[in-house]
Amino acid sequence: MDTPYGSAPLPVWERPEPQPRAAPVPLSRAKIAATAIRLADAHGLDGLSVRKIAKELGVGPMRLYDYVINRSELLDLMVDAVYAQIAEAGQHAEWRATVLAIVHRTRDAALDHEWFADLLGARPHLGPHALAVGESTAAALSQAPGVRGIDDLQRALGALNAFIVGALRREITERRAARSTGTDVSAWQAALGPYLTRMLDTGRYPTVARLVIDGAHLNAEETFHHNLSTILDGITSRPRT
Incomplete structure (x- = not known):
């Protein structure tokens, strides 16, 4: 997306969900956010990481980056x-x-x-x-x-x-x-x-x-x-x- 400040990715709200993959664990942004919320409720934001969320979901950490680009987008989904x-x-x-x-x-x-x-x-x-x-x-x-x-x-x-x-x-x-x-x-x-x-x-x-x-x-x-x-x-x- 082109903006007056240069090129920027579309906000997470406007990007479509990734296409379903042949994987044992189906993912969605809602499922990722719900898992992140449970971890943050238990351990606070300092205890929140992509690696911990991925472990909780039973997937590799890199797979989550198909859904959120960075921690800021993850927090946006949680909020x-x-x-x-x-x-x-x-x-x-x-x-x-x-x-x-x-x-x-x-x-x-x-x-x-x-x-x-x-x-x-x-x-x-x-x-x-x-x-x-x-x-x-x-x-x-x-x-x-x-x-x-x-x-x-x-x-x-x-x-x-x-x-x-x-x-x-x-x-x-x-x-x-x-x-x-x-x-x-x-x-x-x-x-x-x-x-x-x-x-x-x-x-x-x-x-x-x-x-x-x-x-x-x-x-x-x-x-x-x-x-x-x-x-x-x-x-x-x-x-x-």
């Missing part, structure tokens, strides 16, 4: 397979219900496939299912009362996506830290409690002291929903400038 799950949120009669359903479905997918959060906000996700989710989200937000034109829509999408990426990465990072250290929140508080008490007793951090002493340990799902609702409230009521 779009997850977006297929998110797309099941579907459309609702009211714009806010659609956005809530999509974003909560995105959180569920990221918790099921933690590596997915590592790829959010990085390379553009342009697979057919990712584009379908993007279309549903943008179309819903365009109906929000505070969105009056394309500039408003771009800003609304930017704010929403920034929240999704930040919230999911933080939640999953905390899960990973607890898992890798074997330390839950209570154990962490017990270990650092004496130090923190001494620091707060100095009186130099009164607001932090209120948060530590009076603040409850918030439920992650409830907090996610509350903060998401706050973002949507802001989009709805944003005054004209």
Whole structure:
């Protein structure tokens, strides 16, 4: 394919599947992506390689390159397979219900496939299912009362996506830290409690002291929903400038 930047291969989405071969193991891009997802779920992206995928499928590594040119294309297929799950949120009669359903479905997918959060906000996700989710989200937000034109829509999408990426990465990072250290929140508080008490007793951090002493340990799902609702409230009521 010729582009303004030179010749480039067709994107994986537009290349036809290779012709079936006389081999004991039939392959497809969907089958390769599903196997890669299982390995990434178990071992993370660092534990993912073409050799391991090929071994899991019972084929030689070079055979996979008939289907994907490189690791980036493999990740694209994996990501779009997850977006297929998110797309099941579907459309609702009211714009806010659609956005809530999509974003909560995105959180569920990221918790099921933690590596997915590592790829959010990085390379553009342009697979057919990712584009379908993007279309549903943008179309819903365009109906929000505070969105009056394309500039408003771009800003609304930017704010929403920034929240999704930040919230999911933080939640999953905390899960990973607890898992890798074997330390839950209570154990962490017990270990650092004496130090923190001494620091707060100095009186130099009164607001932090209120948060530590009076603040409850918030439920992650409830907090996610509350903060998401706050973002949507802001989009709805944003005054004209």
